[in-house]
Amino acid sequence: MQVDLILGPTGTGKTAASVRLAHVTGAPVVVLDRFQCFRDLAVVSGRPTAGELAGTRRIYLDDRTLSLGELGAESAFSELVRTTSGLVRTHPLVIMEGGSISLCRLVAERAEQLGWQMSVEVKLAQPNSPAYLARVRRRVVAMLAARPSLLDELVKAWQHVDRREFIASICGFDAVLDWCAENDRQPSEFDLSPSETAVLVDRIVASHSRYAQLQMKALHELGLH
Structure with a gap:
C-alpha cells in the first residue's frame, strides 16, 4: 500500500x-494535475504522447473537454x-506524479487522513537559471511545432466564449493572449512571422518560469523540497 509521489515544477522531468519507475515496477501512474485531463488541452498542458509513456499506465483525474469547464481543486482531489484508494487495494505500489499547486497542498494537508504510506521525490528547479530556461524553451518550441500545436489548441479553445476566463489562466495561453491584446490581434488564427514566433516563444517561456517559481514556493511552504 505504498504511494510514491513525484512532485515538482513544470519542465523538471517528472x-x-x-x-x-512505472516501467521497472509495473505500477500505475495517477496524474496530480487538473489540466492534463482535458483532451483538448493536451499540448498546452504537456500531456505525454503514447510513445513517451512507453506502454506504462497513466490515469488522469477525468476525461474532460473545455465544454465542461474547469475541474475544481476539491473535485479533482x-x-x-477515489482512484488511488482503489488502486492501492490491488497494487503494491501506486505512483502519483504532477505539480498542481492546489492538489499538492491538499495532499500535504490531508496526508494523515488518507492513511497511505507515502514517499516523496521532489524534482527541484531554479526557474531563472540558464539550464532550466533552455530546457523549457525546447519544450515550448516543440509545443508550437506540434500538430495540432499550442496555437491550434488556443484557436479552438477561444471559441468557448463562456470559458475564456479559465482559458486565459492556463500557463502558455496566458502569454499568447497578452501578446494578442498588445498587438491588436484576435486569437482566432495565427499567421506569424519568424520574429513574431520568436517573441511568443520568449513570452511562453517566461510564463512557465513564473509558474515554476510559484510551484517551488508552494512546495517549500509545504515542506516538500
Missing part, C-alpha cells in the same frame, strides 16, 4: 521519472482519493 513525467520521465514516473515512466521509468476527491477523484484523486
